[in-house]
Amino acid sequence: MHEYFEHGADVGVRGFGRSPSEAFAGAAGGLFHLIDADLELVRPEIEETFTVEASDLEALLIAYLNELISLFDGRRVLFSRFRVRIDEDRDRGIFRLRGEAAGERFDPARHEGVVEPKGATYTATRVARSDGRWLAQCVVDV
């Protein structure tokens, strides 16, 4: 689940869930919904699995979304399904995220392609529990 929030030039993306992992996956859905409004119709034909690490959850969110932007741009896969697993490595003082994303090859003839995300930023970045659920948000430079 996701929603957007206002930013003067770019777009704020916010994901929700019962856990940080679900909130991260929600934010990823919001990110790719910016690219194509009909994301529900995108078939999960191509899968990518990756790992990112960071010292805190906010940095982890930025690393996760930037990994997805980078995969989209480099491999031209429009992702529509997201799974996230976050583990804390207390010994090393880091968080590790294992992400799975599935989608199909981006086809300008079939996908509208509204805006192209350049990078997820630390602006208004927040990963927190709020009203009994987790939210994960940041502003995306488009």
Next chain:
Amino acid sequence: MESSVAAARVGGFTEVEPNVWDLPASGAMRVPGRIYASRALVEALDEKVREQVTHVASLPGIVEASFAMPDAHWGYGFPIGGVAAFDPERGGVISAGGVGFDISCGVRTYRTGLKAADLGEKLETVAHDLYRTVPAGIGSQGAIRLDDAELDQMLLGGARWAVERGWGEAADLPRVEERGCVAGANPRAVSRRARDRQHGEVGTLGSGNHYLELQAVDKVFDEAAAAAYGVEGGDLLVTIHCGSRGLGHQIGTEFMQSLANAGPRYGILLPDRELACAPIRSPEGEEYLGAMRAAINGALANREVIGSLVRRVFDRHFPAARLTLLYDVSHNTCKAEEHVVGGFPRKLFVHRKGATRAFGPGHPELPDEYKAVGQPVLIGGTMGTYSFILAGTRESESRAFSSSCHGAGRKMSRTQAKKLWQGKALIRELGAGGIVIKAHSAAGAAEEAPGAYKDVEEVAAVAEAVGLSKRVARVRPVACVKG
């Protein structure tokens, strides 16, 4: 008699002279903040701009002041429209946030030798051909594929590389900043991932606020400067706005992270993670400089290749026309330049984020034909409003290290714009007003609605009033290809 008129104050800024607003140094600020703007522009300013100007003023080695141009708005770390110079001899830093994600995003304008009226009934056909010929929109691919060795050559050679490979003309090069190629690029500092993102993107326009526009010179403010720039009323121009594409975005992303990690090792405590910086004289600082300069060359090559595609279109419809480059300016850069501070020349690293270099008359970097009038400053408007050609001034050196504004500057969020405008209706409306819009995404066009931007005429007028640059000509859009 003492003046009883108190200085105007808005949002912490004090108007120290008309259109010049200062924020005295306080707290962690090492220098004052200063914004060049009319009262209306200051009043409409996002609160975040003041905060970001303050944060930039706290960075080590900053010289004179943390500046914001008349089109400033909320950015990442630095405001968009932010200018700051750093002295490497005094612990000055290089900041990835001070350059931004779309490194060297910029504008280039061609003269066509034609009048806008010459387009006549061909307007729609030419606009459609440009739309088909120049790859644009998300996921678009160019015809050029480079292996690693050739990519390195592009990152070292910039527009010069493009010309050598047949995409462009040698006569263009003196009219591109740095003569088409910035020195000191280090392709080895460009990661595998950044290279992968570049694959297929040479010669592509991109999306969002990037565009390719046919424009008519609508009004000339300064006849002598216009003559030096080779433009007069009614002339047809072509303007390209785009940047370094995925390669530059990836470099921005990676170095914001790595410089944020490096900063604390040099005792740099950041008020905002996105100010990510390291001393210019440090391995991390030099690594970023090398990668950023490679991305600048990538952007210069990209615009040169797109220009050659535009020339092909004109060859098909107007075989006798010859496109000559007026100028190519970059917006998101950090450049090593000599500036006079306190009466002495110093080598400084000038960050211009959403701001344009604006060298005044006589500057040795300028091509001979522009030396008497100063550097062309190209201010992009919107697909429905004017753009401007200005000229750098000598005064700009003391105003903001020879810098000026870069565009209209957004005043409204994309989500808000989509609520107010519907893409297809907007395109029809602009069409009824005589502007042909070819958009790869109707929703994307709605986000770029002219009403979502500040009044570019006011921005250009303020730039002139405070001496950042002076107006030479105003141009209006005739046809616009949106990414």
